[in-house]
Amino acid sequence: MNFSLLPKIELHCHLDGSLRPETIIDIAKQEGIRLPSVEIEALERELIAPLNCESLDEYLKRFAIPNLVMQSKENLRRISFELFEDAAQENVKYMEVRFAPLLHTVKGLSVDEIIESVIDGMKDAEAQFDIKGNIILSCMRTMSVESAFEVVEDGKKFLGKGVVAIDLCASEEEGFCGKFVEPIALAREYGYRVTIHAGETGIGKNVLEAVELLGAERIGHGVFIKDCVEAYDVVKEKQVVLEMCPTSNVQTKAVPQYSEHPIYQFHKDGIKVTVNTDNRTVSDTTMANECTVVFNEFNINEEDYQQIYLTSVEACFADGETKEKLKKYIYNGEQ
Numbered sequence: 207m208n209f210s211l212l213p214k215i216e217l218h219c220h221l222d223g224s225l226r227p228e229t230i231i232d233i234a235k236q237e238g239i240r241l242p243s244v245e246i247e248a249l250e251r252e253l254i255a256p257l258n259c260e261s262l263d264e265y266l267k268r269f270a271i272p273n274l275v276m277q278s279k280e281n282l283r284r285i286s287f288e289l290f291e292d293a294a295q296e297n298v299k300y301m302e303v304r305f306a307p308l309l310h311t312v313k314g315l316s317v318d319e320i321i322e323s324v325i326d327g328m329k330d331a332e333a334q335f336d337i338k339g340n341i342i343l344s345c346m347r348t349m350s351v352e353s354a355f356e357v358v359e360d361g362k363k364f365l366g367k368g369v370v371a372i373d374l375c376a377s378e379e380e381g382f383c384g385k386f387v388e389p390i391a392l393a394r395e396y397g398y399r400v401t402i403h404a405g406e407t408g409i410g411k412n413v414l415e416a417v418e419l420l421g422a423e424r425i426g427h428g429v430f431i432k433d434c435v436e437a438y439d440v441v442k443e444k445q446v447v448l449e450m451c452p453t454s455n456v457q458t459k460a461v462p463q464y465s466e467h468p469i470y471q472f473h474k475d476g477i478k479v480t481v482n483t484d485n486r487t488v489s490d491t492t493m494a495n496e497c498t499v500v501f502n503e504f505n506i507n508e509e510d511y512q513q514i515y516l517t518s519v520e521a522c523f524a525d526g527e528t529k530e531k532l533k534k535y536i537y538n539g540e541q
């Protein structure tokens with residue numbers, strides 16, 4: 207199967223992990239921002255996490271450089287536009303992009319301005335390319351509970367206008383969900399959908415808590431439900447959708463190598479899985495590449511691809527009309 211040509215859906219992609227290196231250099235030159243290098247290849251060595259990276263925490267260090275150039279409305283709009291453009295070029299038909307607004311306030315932008323700029327970039331791309339998008343607001347679980355309330359409150363007015371969901375991301379500690387019950391409950395009350403990064407660093411129980419305490423409908427990664435029966439059973443029973451990101455999982459050592467990734471086993475056992483990049487630049491990947499890797503590794507057939515694509519359609523936080531349109535791409539074999 208040629209995955210570059212097939213229609214694709216991406217549900218888990220971080221804006222700040224997916225900048226074009228050329229854009230980082232361009233903005234840094236314009237604004238006099240110091241970078242470790244202004245040579246593409248040398249900069250890429252700083253931005254891309256190696257496959258033999260040691261851990262999630264090591265992986266997360268790669269986000270410092272991109273965030274230096276994500277501190278103005280114009281830059282955020284441009285970066286958002288370019289990410290949707292890159293995805294559209296490889297036939298991604300629908301993409302949910304996430305980012306943590308509070309990382310972009312360093313030079314004085316308000317959370318409102320930040321969210322609006324990212325939405326504007328997405329709309330610019332929707333007008334030019336055959337792609338539709340929505341935005342997920344991520345709260346850094348390394349920050350305070352108050353900061354999560356701030357994101358939920360400030361993002362509220364963009365619900366239905368580009369923003370669809372709330373997420374918790376960053377370094378993963380055991381039992382993090384308990385701390386965020388209130389802001390996430392408020393988010394649900396306001397109408398945000400809920401997806402939570404959990405089960406990425408060996409703690410399957412975090413997935414159970416994300417579902418039971420936070421009402422997560424989808425889980426970012428969820429790899430370690432494989433070692434936690436209660437979490438596995440809840441995910442399977444409630445048909446919670448896993449947003450799996452194979453390359454990222456090898457980099458962060460969630461799995462030692464692609465062949466040990468549980469995605470196919472989960473799929474065969476009736477767990478709802480989807481394939482995603484996590485971070486196009488930090489993981490040096492694309493949707494076509496993630497699909498190719500997984501499908502080659504496990505010898506997955508076309509029918510499996512259709513099922514996984516349809517799981518992504520069902521699980522996405524888009525409106526009914528968009529979902530109907532997305533279904534037609536796969537049934538018609540349209541590109």
Ligand SMILES: O=c1[nH]cnc2c1ncn2[C@H]1C[C@H](O)[C@@H](CO)O1
Binds near residue numbers: 344
């Ligand atoms: O895979 C991930 N797990 C947890 N946190 C992540 C992952 N990829 C990116 N992030 C963090 C780093 C970014 O600065 C933040 C917002 O996009 O989300």
Ligand SMILES: [Zn+2]
Binds near residue numbers: 403
């Ligand atoms: Zn992620």
